[in-house]
Amino acid sequence: MTDPVLSVRRLTKRFGGLTAVNAIDWDVYSGEVVALLGDNGAGKSTLIKCVSGVHLAEEGEIRFDGKVARFGRPIDARREGIETIYQDLALANNLDVPANIFLGREVKRRYFGGLMKVLDDRAMLKDAQVSLESLDIKFPSLTQPIESLSGGQRQAVAIARAIHWKARLMIMDEPTNNLGVPEQHKVLELIGKLRAQGVPVILITHTLPDVFAVADRIVVMHRGRKVAEKKTTETDTAELVQYMVGALDDFPDHQSAAQ
Amino acid sequence: MKKSVIALAAAGMLSTFAPQAAQAVDIKIGFLPGVVDPFYQVMQKGVEAAAKDFGVEIVTQIPPTWGVEAQTPLLDALVARGDLDYIITAAVDSQQMIAPLQAASEAGVKIVGVDTFLGDGDYAEGPVTFPMTYIGSDNEAGGAFAAQGLAKAIGNKGKVYINSVTPNIASVELRVKGFKEEMAKHPDIIVIGPDYNDDDLNKATQQTAAVIEQNPDLAGVFGSNVFSAQGAGNAVVNAGLGGHVQVVAYDATKDAIEMMRLGQVSMALAQKPFDMGYLAVAFAVADHAGVTSLPKRLKTGFAIIDATNVDDPNFSKFIYQ
Amino acid sequence: MATPRASAAPLAADSISTTKRLIIAASRFWPWVFLGLLILFFIVSVPMFGGATFFTLRNSQNILVAITPVLLLGLGQTFVIISAGIDLSVGWVMSLGSVLAALAIRGTFNLGLPLPLAAASGFVAAVAGCMLVGFVNGVIIAKLKVPAFIVTLGTSFIVRGVAFLMSENTTVIGLPPGIRDYGNESLFYFVRGEGGGFYFLSKPDVSGEMLRQLDRILPWPVVITAVVVAIAIFVLRRTQFGRHTYAIGGNQQAALRTGIPVERHIIKLYVLSSATAAIAGFLSTLRYTAGSAVVGDPLLLSSIAAVIIGGVSLFGGAGSIVGTLIGSLIIAVLTTGLVMLNVQAFWQYIVVGVVVILAVLIDQSRDLIVGKSRTGGSQ
Numbered sequence: 001m002t003d004p005v006l007s008v009r010r011l012t013k014r015f016g017g018l019t020a021v022n023a024i025d026w027d028v029y030s031g032e033v034v035a036l037l038g039d040n041g042a043g044k045s046t047l048i049k050c051v052s053g054v055h056l057a058e059e060g061e062i063r064f065d066g067k068v069a070r071f072g073r074p075i076d077a078r079r080e081g082i083e084t085i086y087q088d089l090a091l092a093n094n095l096d097v098p099a100n101i102f103l104g105r106e107v108k109r110r111y112f113g114g115l116m117k118v119l120d121d122r123a124m125l126k127d128a129q130v131s132l133e134s135l136d137i138k139f140p141s142l143t144q145p146i147e148s149l150s151g152g153q154r155q156a157v158a159i160a161r162a163i164h165w166k167a168r169l170m171i172m173d174e175p176t177n178n179l180g181v182p183e184q185h186k187v188l189e190l191i192g193k194l195r196a197q198g199v200p201v202i203l204i205t206h207t208l209p210d211v212f213a214v215a216d217r218i219v220v221m222h223r224g225r226k227v228a229e230k231k232t233t234e235t236d237t238a239e240l241v242q243y244m245v246g247a248l249d250d251f252p253d254h255q256s257a258a259q
Numbered sequence: 260m261k262k263s264v265i266a267l268a269a270a271g272m273l274s275t276f277a278p279q280a281a282q283a284v285d286i287k288i289g290f291l292p293g294v295v296d297p298f299y300q301v302m303q304k305g306v307e308a309a310a311k312d313f314g315v316e317i318v319t320q321i322p323p324t325w326g327v328e329a330q331t332p333l334l335d336a337l338v339a340r341g342d343l344d345y346i347i348t349a350a351v352d353s354q355q356m357i358a359p360l361q362a363a364s365e366a367g368v369k370i371v372g373v374d375t376f377l378g379d380g381d382y383a384e385g386p387v388t389f390p391m392t393y394i395g396s397d398n399e400a401g402g403a404f405a406a407q408g409l410a411k412a413i414g415n416k417g418k419v420y421i422n423s424v425t426p427n428i429a430s431v432e433l434r435v436k437g438f439k440e441e442m443a444k445h446p447d448i449i450v451i452g453p454d455y456n457d458d459d460l461n462k463a464t465q466q467t468a469a470v471i472e473q474n475p476d477l478a479g480v481f482g483s484n485v486f487s488a489q490g491a492g493n494a495v496v497n498a499g500l501g502g503h504v505q506v507v508a509y510d511a512t513k514d515a516i517e518m519m520r521l522g523q524v525s526m527a528l529a530q531k532p533f534d535m536g537y538l539a540v541a542f543a544v545a546d547h548a549g550v551t552s553l554p555k556r557l558k559t560g561f562a563i564i565d566a567t568n569v570d571d572p573n574f575s576k577f578i579y580q
Numbered sequence: 581m582a583t584p585r586a587s588a589a590p591l592a593a594d595s596i597s598t599t600k601r602l603i604i605a606a607s608r609f610w611p612w613v614f615l616g617l618l619i620l621f622f623i624v625s626v627p628m629f630g631g632a633t634f635f636t637l638r639n640s641q642n643i644l645v646a647i648t649p650v651l652l653l654g655l656g657q658t659f660v661i662i663s664a665g666i667d668l669s670v671g672w673v674m675s676l677g678s679v680l681a682a683l684a685i686r687g688t689f690n691l692g693l694p695l696p697l698a699a700a701s702g703f704v705a706a707v708a709g710c711m712l713v714g715f716v717n718g719v720i721i722a723k724l725k726v727p728a729f730i731v732t733l734g735t736s737f738i739v740r741g742v743a744f745l746m747s748e749n750t751t752v753i754g755l756p757p758g759i760r761d762y763g764n765e766s767l768f769y770f771v772r773g774e775g776g777g778f779y780f781l782s783k784p785d786v787s788g789e790m791l792r793q794l795d796r797i798l799p800w801p802v803v804i805t806a807v808v809v810a811i812a813i814f815v816l817r818r819t820q821f822g823r824h825t826y827a828i829g830g831n832q833q834a835a836l837r838t839g840i841p842v843e844r845h846i847i848k849l850y851v852l853s854s855a856t857a858a859i860a861g862f863l864s865t866l867r868y869t870a871g872s873a874v875v876g877d878p879l880l881l882s883s884i885a886a887v888i889i890g891g892v893s894l895f896g897g898a899g900s901i902v903g904t905l906i907g908s909l910i911i912a913v914l915t916t917g918l919v920m921l922n923v924q925a926f927w928q929y930i931v932v933g934v935v936v937i938l939a940v941l942i943d944q945s946r947d948l949i950v951g952k953s954r955t956g957g958s959q
Contacts, residue, residue, distance in 0.1 A: 074837060075839045078839065086837075088833070088834075089834075090831070090833065090834035090837045090838065091831065091834055092826070092827045092830035092831045092834050092835065092897070093830055093831065093897070094826055094829070094830035094897035094898055095823075095826060095827060095830060099823065099827075103827055103834070103835070103838040103840070104824075104827075104835070104838030104839040104840045105838075105839070106820045106823055108820060117819065117820065118818050118819060119818050119819060119820060119822075119823060144601075148601075
């Protein structure tokens with residue numbers, strides 16, 4: 001197997017007396033979709049936040065593309081190509097699709113020898129269209145504020161944004177929440193496209209059908225520890241639930257030394 | 260707007276039946292006072308009385324607050340009408356209103372100044388000469404009268420406090436000057452202030468209340484215009500000192516007179532805003548008729564009202580109501 | 581595992597219909613329509629009841645001059661409110677600017693500086709001094725996370741006190757007389773009637789009757805304001821700064837996460853707001869040849885009204901400079917028209933109040949149609 005894109009070793013994060021993430025070992029490879037499962041409070045979000053630069057872990061090591069990574073701020077992770085799509089999507093509803101895709105990284109044209117920098121809306125629109133086409137997403141209008149789009153369409157914009165900036169790793173937190181069935185389909189389809197382009201996807205979800213629809217591997221967390229790591233084809237819903245509630249544990253002695 | 264249609268119809272009908280009460284003079288005069296307050300309301304009555312007697316039309320606009328940004332747009336709009344021959348106005352600032360009023364004058368609208376003045380008020384020899392005239396009280400003399408009255412009321416010794424409007428209204432400042440100069444002749448009287456209330460009644464009350472707090476031996480208070488006097492008087496009464504702290508009010512509003520009847524205000528200087536308004540219109544009419552010997556300064560008088568004559572109709576008619 | 585490529589069709593059909601999109605567009609243009617109707621109303625009614633003509637050259641210039649302070653205050657305010665903040669200090673900052681400008685002009689002229697440089701020093705003093713206020717506002721709002729409403733209210737009192745202090749509680753007078761021309765003369769002149777004509781830059785030497793026919797077209801304060809407005813429109817629409825302002829107003833969290841330096845941006849916004857207020861104060865000093873610590877007092881609420889009427893949502897994320905311009909024009913046209921109709925000018929407050937509420941209702945109903953969800957925090 002090739003080297004993992006993301007490699008996490010004995011990652012531990014504590015909040016006061018609570019150990020939210022407990023000595024997690026984990027690899028994510030190019031071109032795969034890994035589902036991260038666990039009940040509420042299992043530590044999935046915290047683990048993801050450590051990877052994406054929101055939190056700084058106390059112990060352990062994160063390697064990205066083979067190099068040790070220390071992400072002090074979210075923007076550091078983003079610069080390396082780790083794109084996170086949170087539940088609230090981080091989109092500006094009052095701006096249109098290209099504006100959202102280029103948010104924070106707008107394309108400008110210079111005039112008067114660099115004295116005046118003007119937004120190059122035409123270039124951004126064209127670039128956005130190219131990206132959207134590659135994902136086979138169509139919107140009724142690219143120049144209307146996205147507040148008028150449906151939930152699924154907005155997910156698509158968020159994903160298109162990540163793709164556009166050549167994400168090396170995509171993290172998605174509950175992407176099909178609040179979506180109608182056809183829209184859920186479409187989102188899963190997009191996840192498949194990401195994988196086809198070689199971008200690994202970490203999928204946090206409570207929706208087990210989604211896991212079986214699109215994930216290659218599954219990692220289950222319980223109370224901060226990794227309790228299972230399986231190929232999707234090698235398990236089923238009932239077994240996963242057992243892991244999630246703590247009835248089953250594949251790594252019973254694996255935890256942080258300080259416990 | 261309905262009213263004017265009816266009025267027009269009525270006037271039309273009357274003119275065919277009744278002989279003219281007065282020879283209607285074909286001029287339109289604008290009236291732009293300083294702000295909404297009892298003093299200018301009485302002035303408006305004078306203006307309207309003269310308008311009726313002379314048969315001229317008056318266009319009135321009253322700024323809601325005291326300030327150049329409130330008065331200037333109204334001035335510009337009045338001038339833009341294009342049909343005003345004169346504007347009677349109380350400029351809200353002696354310096355800032357020079358440019359806008361001069362522009363009005365150059366546009367062909369003659370300016371009749373009432374109550375306040377531009378520059379130094381000397382429209383004959385002073386720095387500002389474009390207004391036709393300045394009709395108003397002799398403010399410095401008024402301040403002196405107020406000082407005399409207050410000095411007498413407090414037995415010629417003690418602390419007195421001045422509450423005034425803003426240093427930018429030259430006419431009011433002259434009252435303060437007159438007051439201070441007169442008080443300087445009384446060596447046993449100490450003058451505190453003035454504080455400036457920006458023509459805000461509440462502020463005047465608060466400022467005076469604070470001074471009363473700090474100076475339990477305060478003997479007298481002088482409020483230099485309508486709101487200053489009213490506010491200062493209120494503060495004295497609220498502190499339970501009505502009758503002990505003597506209050507002299509420049510401008511005799513109904514409230515001030517009420518307080519006088521209760522023994523809380525010892526003297527009120529009534530200016531004669533009715534006269535100012537009436538005379539302003541008369542000046543415009545005379546000027547239009549070709550009179551050229553109109554004085555550039557017309558001093559209107561005072562009625563000094565105190566407990567001895569407050570019920571005398573010869574004096575009480577000068578109360579602003 | 582991937583679903584077949586059947587979906588070249590658009591994602592889900594529940595984006596809004598054309599009718600609704602038309603309504604939304606209409607809701608954006610209503611201020612224009614209202615202004616047009618208002619002007620039409622006065623053009624028709626003024627000759628009937630007032631006997632004058634409403635749309636004269638002189639009147640149009642009066643209106644442009646009248647909107648200058650409110651519009652300038654509204655410029656910075658537009659940026660700030662789009663970012664979901666608010667600046668309640670602009671009125672008093674304008675006064676401070678007026679005082680600083682007057683002191684600087686008087687001081688430098690008395691030191692021997694030629695008039696144009698003295699005037700320029702007034703501009704610099706006003707803008708520099710007031711930008712400091714904006715900086716303080718911005719830092720407390722952005723870094724200490726105190727709500728903008730409270731911060732700007734607080735600083736406005738301090739600013740007012742400072743303005744009184746520096747002006748020694750009186751109008752700052754004694755400015756060189758030439759300053760008055762900067763504030764009142766114009767780019768063009770037009771003399772009506774016989775022997776008249778059109779003049780550029782140099783004031784025709786007329787007096788008496790001819791002087792009465794002289795109209796000043798585009799007084800300097802209007803020219804300066806126009807330039808500032810043009811710059812503001814450009815910045816808001818066509819630069820990254822403007823784009824980020826909208827983004828922060830639309831969803832501050834999103835802006836943060838996409839790497840926009842939100843704190844720094846917010847500080848810049850309040851500096852900008854104070855700067856435009858300072859320019860308004862500077863122009864006021866030129867016009868009235870004096871600095872005044874109270875000149876901006878009545879203007880704060882009018883500037884906010886103009887911004888709201890112009891379509892800026894108080895929740896942030898929407899609005900334009902042109903909208904604020906329309907809002908200012910509506911207020912000024914209303915005042916002038918009422919005076920010409922011989923109606924007491926205070927009616928303008930009632931009408932403006934109704935229009936403001938109308939504007940907010942239209943804004944709300946627009947959001948209802950779109951089914952907008954409010955994301956991101958406001959300041």
